[in-house]
Amino acid sequence: MGRWEPNARGRLEQAALELYVERGYEQTPVAEITKRAGLTERTFFRHFTDKREVLFAGSGRLEELCVAAVAAAPTTASPMEAVAAALDAAAGAFEERGDLVGLRQGVIDSNAELRERELIKLASLSGALADALRGRGVAEPAAELTAESAIAVLKVAFRRWIDGGRERPLRPLLAECFDVLRTLSARGAASAG
Amino acid sequence: MGRWEPNARGRLEQAALELYVERGYEQTPVAEITKRAGLTERTFFRHFTDKREVLFAGSGRLEELCVAAVAAAPTTASPMEAVAAALDAAAGAFEERGDLVGLRQGVIDSNAELRERELIKLASLSGALADALRGRGVAEPAAELTAESAIAVLKVAFRRWIDGGRERPLRPLLAECFDVLRTLSARGAASAG
Numbered sequence: 342m343g344r345w346e347p348n349a350r351g352r353l354e355q356a357a358l359e360l361y362v363e364r365g366y367e368q369t370p371v372a373e374i375t376k377r378a379g380l381t382e383r384t385f386f387r388h389f390t391d392k393r394e395v396l397f398a399g400s401g402r403l404e405e406l407c408v409a410a411v412a413a414a415p416t417t418a419s420p421m422e423a424v425a426a427a428l429d430a431a432a433g434a435f436e437e438r439g440d441l442v443g444l445r446q447g448v449i450d451s452n453a454e455l456r457e458r459e460l461i462k463l464a465s466l467s468g469a470l471a472d473a474l475r476g477r478g479v480a481e482p483a484a485e486l487t488a489e490s491a492i493a494v495l496k497v498a499f500r501r502w503i504d505g506g507r508e509r510p511l512r513p514l515l516a517e518c519f520d521v522l523r524t525l526s527a528r529g530a531a532s533a534g
Numbered sequence: 535m536g537r538w539e540p541n542a543r544g545r546l547e548q549a550a551l552e553l554y555v556e557r558g559y560e561q562t563p564v565a566e567i568t569k570r571a572g573l574t575e576r577t578f579f580r581h582f583t584d585k586r587e588v589l590f591a592g593s594g595r596l597e598e599l600c601v602a603a604v605a606a607a608p609t610t611a612s613p614m615e616a617v618a619a620a621l622d623a624a625a626g627a628f629e630e631r632g633d634l635v636g637l638r639q640g641v642i643d644s645n646a647e648l649r650e651r652e653l654i655k656l657a658s659l660s661g662a663l664a665d666a667l668r669g670r671g672v673a674e675p676a677a678e679l680t681a682e683s684a685i686a687v688l689k690v691a692f693r694r695w696i697d698g699g700r701e702r703p704l705r706p707l708l709a710e711c712f713d714v715l716r717t718l719s720a721r722g723a724a725s726a727g
Contacts, residue, residue, distance in 0.1 A: 419718070421718050421719060457650055460653045460657055482691075482694060483714055485690045486686060486690050486711060489685075490683065490686055490715065492686075493682030497678045501675060517675070518679060522683065522719050523719040525612070525614050525676060525680055525719075526683070526712075526716040527720065528612035528614055528615070
């Protein structure tokens with residue numbers, strides 16, 4: 342496996358995101374990423390399948406984190422409280438990554454193929470949350486609706502967080518979106534359906 | 535533009551969907567579709583850009599229908615009631631298409647690229663609904679959250695409708711999902727966020 346490079350993965354990610362922002366994702370070959378990171382292409386491909394994976398490698402970890410949080414929520418927690426705990430865990434992971442989150446989102450927003458990939462990852466997260474809720478005994482359609490609502494809250498709160506330059510932390514933005522969703526839902530719809 | 539073919543578009547769509555189900559989407563060339571429909575390839579390409587568009591040409595119309603319903607909702611309607619009216623209009627269009635809806639969904643479910651395309655169309659519908667709500671004076675994040683909730687309800691109710699062989703009509707399934715969403719949201723989440 343070659344010699345150990347201190348924090349090679351993090352250095353590659355940082356270099357890749359900087360270059361994707363500076364020159365555009367499509368215009369950045371792997372060779373440029375490794376040059377900036379001071380590492381070899383062989384090292385790059387030990388960590389990532391391709392240059393797109395630099396942007397999406399974290400999605401799997403995020404999903405695991407969210408699923409674990411749903412499973413760990415108190416048995417007294419309602420379905421919506423359980424997914425709120427999942428988004429709370431996700432918010433912690435996003436806040437920890439700091440500027441990288443904003444850089445990454447800028448790259449994704451500027452490329453249609455990457456935006457599609459992001460939608461697929463969110464659909465996958467929704468499916469995983471619904472599974473985790475079913476694992477807590479939540480029936481259908483409540484499990485799927487709760488999972489989809491969580492994704493809605495995450496999308497809207499995350500967008501506000503990024504667009505606001507991350508000045509307000511993500512957690513209160515998530516809480517606010519859950520509150521707004523409750524108010525909106527209370528002002529019913531079924532009678533019109 | 536060549537001679538007029540009675541209901542050419544409908545015949546092409548019917549033939550395409552049958553063949554996509556029987557032989558698989560990827561294994562069906564346009565020539566087979568036109569052969570079954572008893573029409574020429576030239577006629578096909580007057581109606582559709584390619585064989586994928588047969589599956590997604592209706593999405594634009596659906597979006598227009600939904601946006602118009604939001605705009606036409608009474609001024610007293612809450613945001614959630616306005617999107618419920620949109621889904622009600624959508625349900626009418628789906629019910630009208632009958633078996634074609636089930637055939638289409640089977641084709642989409644069996645192909646990853648088509649599933650991705652469907653996610654993109656739903657994201658587009660969500661954006662259009664949020665725009666229509668903003669047009670009614672709904673502020674953020676309520677507009678986006680309402681639109682995303684509507685998509686959640688549509689996805690879950692539509693899936694139940696199809697999986698149940700369309701025995702229960704779509705409208706009560708939509709109403710039920712709005713009800714469940716209200717109950718779920720009422721059992722709060724913000725305090726855990």
